[in-house]
Amino acid sequence: MATKTYLAIDVGASSGRVLAGVFDGERIRLEELHRFENGPTHAAGGMYWDLLLLWKNIQEGLKSAKAKYGDDIVSMGVDTWGVDFSFLGDDGELLGNPRHYRDPRNKKAFDEALQIATREEIFAETGLQFLDFNSLYQLYAMRQADSSILDAATDFLMMPDIFHWLLTGEKGNEVTNVTTTQLYNPVTKGWSKKLIDKFRLPSVFKEILPTGTNLGKLRAEVAAATGIRTAEVILPGTHDTASAVAAVPAAQSSGKTPNWCYISSGTWSLMGVETTHPVINAKCAEYNFTNEGGVGGTTRLLKNIGGLWLVQECRRIWKEAGHEYSWSELVRMSEAATPLASLIDPDHASFSAPANMPQAIRDFCTRTGQTPPQSEGEVIRCALESLAMRYRQVHTWLQELTGGEINTIHIVGGGAQNALLSQFAADSCKCRVVAGPTEATAVGNLMTQAVALGDVGSLWDSREVVRNSFSVAEYQPRNTTAWDEAYGRFLNLLNK
Ligand code: ADP
Ligand code: LRH
Numbered sequence: 001m002a003t004k005t006y007l008a009i010d011v012g013a014s015s016g017r018v019l020a021g022v023f024d025g026e027r028i029r030l031e032e033l034h035r036f037e038n039g040p041t042h043a044a045g046g047m048y049w050d051l052l053l054l055w056k057n058i059q060e061g062l063k064s065a066k067a068k069y070g071d072d073i074v075s076m077g078v079d080t081w082g083v084d085f086s087f088l089g090d091d092g093e094l095l096g097n098p099r100h101y102r103d104p105r106n107k108k109a110f111d112e113a114l115q116i117a118t119r120e121e122i123f124a125e126t127g128l129q130f131l132d133f134n135s136l137y138q139l140y141a142m143r144q145a146d147s148s149i150l151d152a153a154t155d156f157l158m159m160p161d162i163f164h165w166l167l168t169g170e171k172g173n174e175v176t177n178v179t180t181t182q183l184y185n186p187v188t189k190g191w192s193k194k195l196i197d198k199f200r201l202p203s204v205f206k207e208i209l210p211t212g213t214n215l216g217k218l219r220a221e222v223a224a225a226t227g228i229r230t231a232e233v234i235l236p237g238t239h240d241t242a243s244a245v246a247a248v249p250a251a252q253s254s255g256k257t258p259n260w261c262y263i264s265s266g267t268w269s270l271m272g273v274e275t276t277h278p279v280i281n282a283k284c285a286e287y288n289f290t291n292e293g294g295v296g297g298t299t300r301l302l303k304n305i306g307g308l309w310l311v312q313e314c315r316r317i318w319k320e321a322g323h324e325y326s327w328s329e330l331v332r333m334s335e336a337a338t339p340l341a342s343l344i345d346p347d348h349a350s351f352s353a354p355a356n357m358p359q360a361i362r363d364f365c366t367r368t369g370q371t372p373p374q375s376e377g378e379v380i381r382c383a384l385e386s387l388a389m390r391y392r393q394v395h396t397w398l399q400e401l402t403g404g405e406i407n408t409i410h411i412v413g414g415g416a417q418n419a420l421l422s423q424f425a426a427d428s429c430k431c432r433v434v435a436g437p438t439e440a441t442a443v444g445n446l447m448t449q450a451v452a453l454g455d456v457g458s459l460w461d462s463r464e465v466v467r468n469s470f471s472v473a474e475y476q477p478r479n480t481t482a483w484d485e486a487y488g489r490f491l492n493l494l495n496k
Helices: 052-072 105-117 121-127 136-146 147-153 161-167 193-198 219-226 238-246 282-286 309-320 329-336 357-367 376-402 418-431 440-451 461-469 480-495
Strands: 004-011 015-023 028-037 041-043 046-050 073-080 087-089 153-158 215-216 233-234 260-265 269-275 290-295 299-307 408-412 432-435 473-475
Touching: 004 087, 004 121, 004 161, 004 408, 028 052, 028 440, 052 073, 052 161, 052 219, 073 161, 073 238, 073 309, 073 440, 087 147, 087 161, 105 136, 105 215, 121 193, 121 282, 136 147, 136 161, 147 153, 147 376, 161 215, 161 233, 233 440, 238 260, 238 269, 238 290, 238 299, 238 440, 238 461, 260 376, 269 376, 282 376, 309 376, 309 473, 329 376, 329 408, 329 418, 357 376, 376 418, 376 480, 408 418, 418 432, 418 473, 418 480, 432 480, 440 461
Parallel strands: 004 073, 073 233, 260 408, 408 432
Antiparallel strands: 004 015, 015 028, 041 046, 087 153, 215 233, 260 269, 269 299, 290 299, 432 473
16 A cells, blocks of 8 residues: 555654654554653642643644655544543633643542442442443542532533544543543443442533544645645544553464563553453452443453552652652663662552652651661662562562463553563563553554544554564563562562
8 A cells, every 4th residue: 555644643652743654554664753752740739730831732743744755644543541531611612721640639538428428339330340440430529529520511521522522523431541530330330320420420421432432534624724724633542551451562362361461661560461352240349440432342351550650759859959860771780789688568548649749758668667768779679679579579460360371461651661670570570571662542543543434444453563563572482480489478569
């Protein structure tokens, strides 16, 4: 086929980028056109995303794309992190900046919401893990605060829906991201009327749009501003994790149960398996696993793990103190630190949004009777080894939930560049680790556009293209005895 150029607009919690994917029918080549930082903005006691700055950067990326690829651009689509949202009023006005999911208002709303409906009831209805920032609890926080925004709202739009609306004027809620709200019933495949009524939420939820929906062309003013007039806007898996998992370079398992799992490694480590159906049972509820909607009608049975947020926040604090380290410098420094000295629970509430992450890590160690890490390298080593310990626990649970052996872990996303963490994952889980591609989210986004346009047959054909296009790094387990001993210590630290 003649080459085709698709654009992925991939906005992560720590950075966003606009990438071109040039596809020749067998391989896809990536070109990064624009990259920009992202993160929380604190204002008047709340934590927000700077929506308009993100939008400005997206348009910058589109202008660069036009300059480079002109009318070869056939389509584009946006993915972002899950759960966050804003609204339009009935005059089409955007009603405020979306709150950041780490906003402090969620904890209270979460506790109060569980007085309205039990965990069992909510899990049976949605199959979703309990995270205090799920859209349900954010919306309930607004309801409890008599939010004027909620009163005026007519259209609920999640982050990627907002960008698709800004691009095209079309309003809808793409399905993969809807599945992160905890207001979606994966069995009926619709909004949970039961929970919407129970939590007294307004009728603002839009039509649920399938992945691959073609929204048409850019609004006239966006076309004029960017110069892109002919490209279609096509919904990828707009939840970044859905797109990332779509680009895992795995071959279809031949057995009844999956023999590989994935870790989508960025701000979060999202670790799980792909299944054909939601798995909603008592064990999943007990281990707090989630069933999120994937590309091609798949389900992601996974667990959120604290992830490289720990490292990002340490880096931010040290930068504020005048020491700016690159990611690879931090990895090198931690390599030199003593192995398996002190450990933390990466999912402890104290790491969710601390003012000072290195101090929070040291405090956890002191509180649990361990020697706190001192140097930067020691702090990062503690964070990385603790993540790998959690990977081991989740790997064990995944095998229990699926009833089969999982012998390969695919690590995709920015964190796949951290060779030390990949080796730790192999050592800790006693598994082969395959790391890459780094830009899996953008690749999944691009390949889903290709499938929607009929340029590729299916999700599994896309994965073959990914295997043909990107090299990966492999890690084998070594030194597992030391990890076995330390795992006992790790388990003793949980719930402390
Ligand atoms: P998100 O989509 O959540 O913003 P990314 O997938 O972009 O996250 O991954 C960002 C993370 O990748 C960073 O926090 C950092 O820990 C890791 N990373 C990026 N580049 C490197 C590198 N060169 N070496 C090691 N780790 C890296
Ligand atoms: C990862 C992610 C994850 C959600 C979190 C809010 O970027 O989308 O899947 O749980 O952000």
